[in-house]
Every structure is written in C-alpha cells, then in structure tokens.
Amino acid sequence: MRTFFLLICILEIVSVANATSKKEEIHLVTFEAPPYLGEKLPEHGAGVYALREIIKKTNFTLKVTFVPPLRAKQIVNKDGYAGFFPVSLANLPSGFKMSRVFYRTPWMIAERKSSPILWEKTVDLIPYKIGNVAGYDLYKDQQELVNKKKLHVESASNDEANLLKLANKRVDLIFIEAAMFEFLMKTSPRLKPFQKDLQLNPRIVNLDEYGIAFKDNKQAQEQMAAFNKAITEEHFTRLISEYFKKHPALNP
Template sequence: MRIFFLLICIFGNVSVTNASSEKKEIHLVTFEAPPYLSEKLPEQGAGIYALKEILKKTTYSLKVTFVPPLRAKHIVNKNGYAGFFPVSLMNLPPGFKMSRVFYRTPWMIAERKSSPIVWEKTADLIPYKIGNVAGYDLYKDQQELVDKKKLHVESASNDEANLLKLANKRVDLIFIEAAMFEYLMKTSPRLKPFQKNLQLNPRIVNLDEYGIAFKDNEKTQEQMAAFNKAVSEEHFTRLIGEYFKKHPSLSP
C-alpha cells in the first residue's frame, strides 16, 4: 500500500543482541496505517504480525517504532537506518534495493456518492480538488501535473482526516488504499455519520506491489537475502488472513 499502503515509509536500523541465544534485531520505523500497521492494534496490526511470523524462519527478530509519514521520509538517509517498508519499485529511492514483492493492493479514488468521478486518465482529474495524505508519494504522471500546477492536490495529516475533508466537501476526491477505506469507514466514530455518503470509484488508480527497501550495503543486503529466502506473497497473504481470523472485528 502506499498505505500499504500510500508511499506509503518504514525505516529501520539493526542492532545485534549480546546473548548468543537471542536473535539479531531488525528495528523498523513505520507510520499508522490501520488495520495493517498500528501501534494501537493487537500485535501492531496485520502487516507487522505477518512480518514477525515470517522472520521467525530467519536469524532475525523485528522491532517497530511508529512515527508520522513525513518524519519517516526525512530520516531515511541518517546513519543507522537500514531500510524502509512498504515500498514499491517506482518509489524506490537511490541507494536502496527492494526485496521480493510480497503484497499487492489497489490504490483507489474515494468519492461522494452524490458526485461520482468519471475519468479514464490522470489528466481527467485536473478539474477536481484532490486530497492526499502528507508523505504518500504521488505517481509520476500525477506529480508531473502537480509540478506544472495543473493538478490541485491538498495534504491531510492522515487517511481519516482526508476522508473527513471529502465528506465535508472540502475536496472532490481523495487517493486511498482500498482496504484502508473499508476499515476506516467501518470503525471510525468520526466517519460513522458519512458511511452512506462515501464510496470507492470503480476504476483502480494502480495495483501497488510492495516490498521492503534495504540500504545498499553489505550488512543490510545480508538481511535482505535472509528475508527474501523466508518470504513469499502466498505466505504473507495467508498470515494476513490468519490475523483477521484472530481479530475479526478489525477485518476490512
């Protein structure tokens, strides 16, 4: 997702414990993106649960710290950080290599049912005021139109705030990951009054393919090799399903 996730970013450093009986630790930094990534949810959300289970097959364990998306992006090049997750290949920054893809999710447009958006290409969105979460990267064609001052995109602090702007007619549409939309519309008390007013546009903006970006150095490439050996898209998806069976009220 970008959520999963908008550029969507999780950054981390690696520390090795002194006790020989303990695993080496991968310390990742992430942001709130429920139900997949959240400090407030059981086991820190479905995505973190799945990653921790996958890493049990390696010599590494996982620790996660949550920060706002923009802060995560600003600290990526500081010393000590090994990589970030989730990332798509089109948003992979220089100096990083991407792990195997293990999650795919549609990036969508949310709209008001009373004002559905008719569009086929990004240029068709020029007449509209668009909401996007600060820190979520736009696609190349979207960013090019923003840079040319043809596409009007306003920032929100998080997906819930973005949906509230849409519901209150402050923007005409927003970009959001499909499962994030379903989860927030189902669980957010602030969005409950608007459950019948908002919907996902049927046209998919993009099918995002996510992995982990590891910094291109010897130490972190060893970590990526271990992770790649342990992970598969089928395994990750199965663990996501397992998480929602354990916590059915959180299922999108």
C-alpha cells in the same frame, strides 16, 4: 576448588552460547495504515504480525518504529535503521534496494456518492480538487501534472482526516488504499455519520506491489537476503488471514 573451577567454565560456555545464539535485530520504520499497520493495534497490525512471523524463520528479529508518513524516508537515514516499509518499486528512493514483493493492493479514488468522478486518465482529474496524505508518493504522471501546476492536490495529516475533508466537501476526491477506506469507514467514530455518503470509484488508479526498502549497505543487504529467502507472497497472505481470524473486528 576443582568443582568451583568447573562451574566457572560451564557458566562461561553457557554465556558464549547465549551470546552467539542471540538473534540480530532488523529495525524498520513504518507509519499508521490500519488495519495492517498501527502502533496501538494488537500486535501492531496484520502486516507487522505477518512480517514478524516470517522473520522468526531467519536469524533475525523484527523491531518496528512508527512515524508520520512524511518523516519515514527522513528518519530511516539515521544510523540504526535497516529500512522502511511499505514501498513500491516506482517510489523507491536512491540508496535503497527493494525486497521481494509480498503484498499487492489497489490504490483507489474515494468520492462522494452524490458527485461521482468520471475519468479514464490522470488528465481527466485536472478539474478537481484532490486530497492526499502528506508523505504518500504520487505516481509519476500525477506528480508531473502537479509540478506543472495543472493538478490541484491538497495534503492531509492522515487518511481519516483526508476522508473527513472529502465528506465535508473541502475536496472533490481523495487517493486511498482500498482496504484502508473500508476499515476506516467501518470503525472510525468520526466517519460514522458519513458511511452512506462516501464510496470508492470503480476504476483502479494503480495496483501497487509492496515490499521493504533496505539500505544499500552490507549489513542491511545481508538482512534483505535472509528476508527474501524466508518470504513468499502466499505465506504473507496466509498470515494476514490468520491475523484477522484472531482479530475479526479489525477485518476490513
């Protein structure tokens, strides 16, 4: 009887220890942006891999839900989500705070080689028909011209569809992240016939600085504080390189 009682006590202690040691989950929303983010990519892409490895150093674990870009800022407002990524400070919605910046990438114009775009300022793009993925925020000067109905921007469901519209001359140029362009032109069977027809314009639209948008509430802000202590841009970049060494076919 005494042995049985001791066994029960030990089991209770182990149960309490397991409960207290169980890590809390950070549930984030994101969207398809291969090779960095992708529900069907190995380990959900280079970006998710890097973030998961970094969050392992905290008392949290990472859970990611993929949705179309247009829905990301809508679904994240539901209970159970801590925030969404990637986000830049210029496009941070109200009710959220941005983590430390951990990734920088050029936002570019893709064009047909036969019809290169000559431009210096956003107003120079007014004569052209522009493609942009639904849910991708425009920059302030671009949005102002759209609101004034001076800049003609058409939506596409994703970056591959946007590039196909460009290749088929349905738009004159598109906005796209540089690595995304290189990856899709290299790997997409639908874009293979156009590999020699499309290129990136040499002028950078903007150098984006990305982080995670955390909700402005106590729980999410505690998670952001832990994340900010663990993350460095150098570590994130090193993990991205590590991912592409593991999956060289995905390297843009």
